[in-house]
Amino acid sequence: MRVLIVDDHPMYRAGLAAALSSLSDITVVGEAGDGEAAVESALRLAPDVVLMDLHMPVMNGVEATARLRKELPGTAVVVLTMLESDESVAAAVRAGARGYLLKEAGRDEILRALEACRDGGAYFGPNAARALAGLVGAETRRAVANPVLPELTEREVEILDLVARGLSNAAIASRLYVSDKTVRNYVSTVYGKLGVSDRAAAVARARDAGLGSGPSGRR
Structure with missing residues (x-):
């Protein structure tokens, strides 16, 4: 090997x-x-x-x-x-x-x-196995809880949830181990799919869907 x-x-x-x-x-x-x-x-x-x-x-x-x-x-x-x-x-x-x-x-x-x-x-x-099991359970619950956002992918819902919790793009990038540019691209895509033009409107849509209710973990 x-x-x-x-x-x-x-x-x-x-x-x-x-x-x-x-x-x-x-x-x-x-x-x-x-x-x-x-x-x-x-x-x-x-x-x-x-x-x-x-x-x-x-x-x-x-x-x-x-x-x-x-x-x-x-x-x-x-x-x-x-x-x-x-x-x-x-x-x-x-x-x-x-x-x-x-x-x-x-x-x-x-x-x-x-x-x-x-x-x-x-x-x-x-x-890692325990964390993975928790992740699968959380994503299943999120998919069931947010049928009002079927236009978003699983990753886009995760990004939107963190935006609604008040995290900056830089903080989201740090948490998800991706670049700031990657987060900016996701956020722009989410705006387009939701038909909104700014962060405040996206947060409002997210909260209507039940997202953004967890702790922010702000960094």
Whole structure:
């Protein structure tokens, strides 16, 4: 199995590479220190699996995962990170990650995740699995609760909900691990679909649909 390791801490990358290289069926084909370098390396090396950190400079792991899903659909991404929030898990899964582990995971668990995802399956550590279950339940409830907005996609409803909670575009981008430009594009699309011209009108429509009632989590 060919593995690319992506993490912005050189010592951690080196230690992980050494640990995985000691396993007979794994070849560490490369390392990268940010998401942009990860995409470039993956396109060049065509690994079976990319072990991806999330919080990195230049391009974060979520955006890199989304790029890899589009450009290298045959390569699996397994997130290996210190971030354990529900938002982090949700963002990674939506971007196309097949696995999610915390950095406290041992070598054997990392190997199980790599093998499962290489073979087309999925692997989520206990914390990530609980967050994923909660996410599925929340999105099901939201879909049932908001039939008045059938014109919006699931992601657009999520963005609109955060707008209605009072979060700025920058705060939404930080929470969902996407760029400010991506959020601006979503917000513009939502305006168009709802037939509104500004944030206040969009918030009013959102609240009519029952969105925006949770805590803002303002940043």
